[in-house]
Amino acid sequence: MNSGKAAPEGLELAVELLRSSYLPVVSTGAGMSRESGVRTFRGEEGYWREHRAEDLASLEGIRKDPVLVWEWYRERLGACEELIPHKGYEALYRLQEHSGRLPVVTQNVDGLHQKAGIRDVIELHGSLRTASCLAGCGAPPVRMEQGLFENMPPRCVCGSILRPDVVLFGEDLPEQALKRALRLAGRCDLMIVVGTSMVVYPAAALPMIALRSGARVIEINTVETPLSSLEGTLFLRGTAGSVLPELAKAVIRSC
Numbered sequence: 001m002n003s004g005k006a007a008p009e010g011l012e013l014a015v016e017l018l019r020s021s022y023l024p025v026v027s028t029g030a031g032m033s034r035e036s037g038v039r040t041f042r043g044e045e046g047y048w049r050e051h052r053a054e055d056l057a058s059l060e061g062i063r064k065d066p067v068l069v070w071e072w073y074r075e076r077l078g079a080c081e082e083l084i085p086h087k088g089y090e091a092l093y094r095l096q097e098h099s100g101r102l103p104v105v106t107q108n109v110d111g112l113h114q115k116a117g118i119r120d121v122i123e124l125h126g127s128l129r130t131a132s133c134l135a136g137c138g139a140p141p142v143r144m145e146q147g148l149f150e151n152m153p154p155r156c157v158c159g160s161i162l163r164p165d166v167v168l169f170g171e172d173l174p175e176q177a178l179k180r181a182l183r184l185a186g187r188c189d190l191m192i193v194v195g196t197s198m199v200v201y202p203a204a205a206l207p208m209i210a211l212r213s214g215a216r217v218i219e220i221n222t223v224e225t226p227l228s229s230l231e232g233t234l235f236l237r238g239t240a241g242s243v244l245p246e247l248a249k250a251v252i253r254s255c
């Protein structure tokens with residue numbers, strides 16, 4: 001056990017569940033990125049200046065004050081470029097290598113899973129990698145990099161404002177990603193849910209679908225959520241960066 005910390009209660013059962021699973025799936029939220037320095041959306045740090053994330057990450061918000069919204073994304077993108085995936089990502093990578101198949105559904109747009117070498121990442125809420133024309137003129141997406149922000153707000157070749165290729169509040173999720181995530185939720189026999197407050201749908205429905213289909217759920221979070229006390233959920237209290245490495249080490253060692 002690293003750093004002399006006691007393993008979270010329930011770790012042994014979690015190891016058993018993961019070792020005996022034929023189709024485990026991982027689902028991550030903003031809490032997965034927290035120990036790499038990315039703020040979560042809710043709770044006391046869920047504000048940026050005096051704005052809620054929900055108001056900034058919306059079509060209405062970007063139309064009303066494009067400069068403010070793009071300043072928020074510039075700050076988030078800037079943070080993302082320097083981000084280093086923490087030990088929890090490395091643990092997911094090792095579990096994926098070990099099991100050969102471990103799809104990862106994420107609500108996060110920071111690209112940290114891919115940066116850690118994790119494959120088969122299903123981005124439910126898009127990503128900060130590109131931006132597209134808000135007016136939908138058909139111009140190809142442009143890479144999101146600091147140069148884009150020389151003129152604020154960044155504009156498309158057609159002159160319209162650009163919007164980041166993340167799912168904004170009020171928008172539908174990317175169809176293929178959602179279809180695959182729903183299919184995995186219905187077919188998996190184990191879902192490991194890391195760092196989500198379980199308040200934004202349809203992402204929050206995935207573990208519920210898994211439970212209803214007879215799967216077990218392992219939830220890793222620093223606080224309890226609406227998922228924690230449901231029949232079939234094993235709640236492991238702790239951070240992604242501390243619990244996932246313990247889980248990976250115990251699973252891989254026991255094989």
Ligand code: APR
Binds near residue numbers: 225
């Ligand atoms: N390890 C594990 N969990 C953590 C950690 C950590 N180090 N730090 C915080 N958490 C937990 C919090 O307790 C909370 O339950 O992560 C969760 C983060 O919740 P939110 O900020 O609501 O993030 P998320 O659930 O991913 O939000 C869903 O809302 O704003 C939209 O599109 C955005 O994808 C986002 C969606």
